[in-house]
Amino acid sequence: xxxxxxxRAPRVALYGGTFDPVHAGHLFVARTALAxxxxxxxxxxxxxxxxxxxxxxxxxxxxxxAMVRLAIAGDARLDAWAYELERGGVSYTLDTxxxxxxLRGADAEPPHLLIGSDQLAxxxxxxxxxxxxxxxxxxxVRRASRAEVDAAFERLANALAPATFARVHAGxxxxxxxxxxxxxxxxxxLARGATTHDDWLPAAVRRYATEHGLYARDxxxxxxxxxxxxxxxxxxxxDAARDDRPR
Numbered sequence: 001x002x003x004x005x006x007x008r009a010p011r012v013a014l015y016g017g018t019f020d021p022v023h024a025g026h027l028f029v030a031r032t033a034l035a036x037x038x039x040x041x042x043x044x045x046x047x048x049x050x051x052x053x054x055x056x057x058x059x060x061x062x063x064x065x066a067m068v069r070l071a072i073a074g075d076a077r078l079d080a081w082a083y084e085l086e087r088g089g090v091s092y093t094l095d096t097x098x099x100x101x102x103l104r105g106a107d108a109e110p111p112h113l114l115i116g117s118d119q120l121a122x123x124x125x126x127x128x129x130x131x132x133x134x135x136x137x138x139x140x141v142r143r144a145s146r147a148e149v150d151a152a153f154e155r156l157a158n159a160l161a162p163a164t165f166a167r168v169h170a171g172x173x174x175x176x177x178x179x180x181x182x183x184x185x186x187x188x189x190l191a192r193g194a195t196t197h198d199d200w201l202p203a204a205v206r207r208y209a210t211e212h213g214l215y216a217r218d219x220x221x222x223x224x225x226x227x228x229x230x231x232x233x234x235x236x237x238x239d240a241a242r243d244d245r246p247r
Contacts, residue, residue: 003103004079009040013112013139014100016045016084016093018183020058021209022071024200025181027078029116029141034077036173037139042114044068044080047091059214061085070204092127097135110137115171118143120152123168124159133164138171142178190215 006012013033019026022044030042046064058064065082072078083099084091093113100111113136115123120140126132142149149172157165181200189197190209198206209215 003083004043004081006041006043006077006079007081007100007111008104008108010109011038011040011112013037013039013042013114014045014081014093014096014136015042015114016047016091016096018058019044019046019064019068020183021064021186021201021205021214022068023181023183023186023205024202025116025143025179025183027071027202028177028179028181029114029143030078032141032173032175032177033112033114033139036141036175037112039077039112041077041079044072044078045083045096046080046085048084048088049090059209063208063212063214067205067208070208071202073204094128094132094135097132101135110135112137112139112171115140115168116143117141117149117152117172120149120156120168123156130161130164133167138168140168140172142173142175144178187215 013030015026015030015033017026026044030044033039034042046061046068048061059067062085065080065085068080072080084096087095097111097113101108104111113132115138117140123129140149144152153165153169153172156168160168181197186197186201188194201209
């Protein structure tokens with residue numbers, strides 16, 4: 001399993017999720033973290049299967065990875081790691097973080113873990129969450145209003161161990177802008193050939209999804225590369241939902 005060189009940069013963040021499909025909201029989260037935390041890079045880690053999405057159909061692994069690579073092409077600060085796809089099975093963030101720490105060496109700075117604020121719901125159910133949060137430097141990017149994010153943290157304060165909560169809360173980046181893109185709504189829009197919110201999906205990703213018929217349903221396929229649209233998370237805002245990782 002080859003690992004991108006960016007994983008060995010001093011200040012790197014992992015950004016895991018289903019990325020089904022990857023969209024402008026995911027790129028916004030990554031670039032907000034790059035600027036707000038002065039990172040050297042962000043590495044996208046598509047999940048093979050989310051424990052919180054059992055039985056939910058998703059685009060094939062190879063296609064989700066291909067779309068991520070298309071979305072980040074041309075930005076040397078962004079890369080993709082196929083570790084979880086190549087390993088297969090249920091994707092747990094802790095396993096991936098432990099593998100990354102092995103690659104980086106014991107003397108390296110702990111990696112950052114990028115979390116969209118929509119992933120805070122259910123964070124306490126992530127696999128061995130206390131151990132995970134202790135091993136990384138969490139970075140939380142807002143995907144909703146300040147009031148909504150504050151409410152999510154208020155709930156988490158009673159659900160996580162104090163030290164774990166404090167570490168996650170300390171990673172909240174103070175960025176005013178948010179991005180509304182939704183993978184759930186994009187999939188629905190692609191299925192019906194809708195043309196709204198074209199800016200939510202990188203053009204290369206839209207073309208790939210259309211050409212491969214990834215989100216066609218009931219015989220309804222998007223008409224051409226110019227169509228995509230709808231408006232994010234299964235309920236979650238970016239559908240990066242996963243396990244442990246509701247992302």
